[in-house]
Amino acid sequence: MPRIIIVGASQAGRTQLSRLVASSGYAVFRLCASGGELRRTLAGCEDGIVLMAGELADARPDDIAADFSDLFQFLLIARPDALEACESPRVFKLTYPCSGSAVIGAMEILLQLHYMRLPHRKGEDKALVEDAKRRLMQRYGIDEPEAHRRIQQYAMNHNVKMTEYAEKILKEDWE
Numbered sequence: 001m002p003r004i005i006i007v008g009a010s011q012a013g014r015t016q017l018s019r020l021v022a023s024s025g026y027a028v029f030r031l032c033a034s035g036g037e038l039r040r041t042l043a044g045c046e047d048g049i050v051l052m053a054g055e056l057a058d059a060r061p062d063d064i065a066a067d068f069s070d071l072f073q074f075l076l077i078a079r080p081d082a083l084e085a086c087e088s089p090r091v092f093k094l095t096y097p098c099s100g101s102a103v104i105g106a107m108e109i110l111l112q113l114h115y116m117r118l119p120h121r122k123g124e125d126k127a128l129v130e131d132a133k134r135r136l137m138q139r140y141g142i143d144e145p146e147a148h149r150r151i152q153q154y155a156m157n158h159n160v161k162m163t164e165y166a167e168k169i170l171k172e173d174w175e
Contacts, residue, residue, distance in 0.1 A: 001026075001027065001145070002047055002048045002049055002111065002114050003029035003030070003045050003047070003049070004021060004027065004028050004029055004046035004048060004049050004051065004107075005028075005029055005030050005031075005032060005038065005040045005041055005042070005048055005050045005051070006018055006021070006030075006031050006032070006050075006051045006053065007031075007032040007033070007034075007035075007037075007050060007051070007052050007053065007056065008029055008032075008033070008052065008053030008054050008056075009033065009034070009055065009056055009057060010053065011033070011141040013053040013054055014031045014032075014033070014053060015031075015052055016053075017053050017077075018031060018102070020100045020103060020104065021051070021104070023096040023105070024100075024104045026107075029045075031050065034056060034057070034058050034059070035056045035057075035058040035059020035060075035064065036058055036059070037069075038056075038059065038064060039059070039064065041069045042049070042064075042067075042071075042072060045071075045072075045105075046111070046149065046152055046153070046156075047072060047114065048072050048073075048114075049072065049074075049075070049107060049110050049111060050064075050068075050072050050073070050074045050075070050115060051075050051077065051107065052074065052075065052076045052077065052091075053077055053078075053080060054077070054078050054079075054082065054096070054156070055082045059091055060085075060086070061074065061076050061086045061088065061091045062086055062087055062088040062091065063081060064151075065088045065090040065091045066090070067089065068139070069088075069090040073092070073110035073111075073113055073114050074090060074091045074092065074099075074110075075091075075092045075094060075103075075106050075107060075110055076091050076092070076093050076094070077094045077096050077098065077103060077137050078095075078096050079095070079096050079128060080095055083095060092106060092109075092110060094106050095165075097106065102144075122147075122151065125163045128163050128166045128167060129162055129163060129166045131166070131170055132151060132165070132166035132167075132169040132170055133148055133151065135169055135170060136150060136151070136169065151165055151166060151169070164169070
């Protein structure tokens, strides 16, 4: 499941959006109060969905999307004037006020777009990565998303495929 990050200048807006997302069965990864905090969060994540509640004093949605849209999907929920100011085609827009079902529907579309962009492993490759994740989970007492993140991060940092690193994990002596 991709990380869902909520950003908004208003504490009430962030809380309301977080409750809506959680009540729909999705886990919120992080709440951010500013563009700077959002940038730091995105720099530490591999991918995800960003729900932007209104405008931020220190960042424009266009600028953030330009820097991070290769890995993240963006939804800006704002008043019409703020939506007009955002010209990026990489930012999906929803006019505020809107219904909770409209927000969740838009978020689910972004989730589908996110999944479509991910590489899909099949057969032996998929089983290899799954076995390596289980090994990491047992060894370090971590959950599945963290094991996946570790394998993915290593692969990206060392310019190898996840399956190559998974093979290395499984060949290591764990005793």
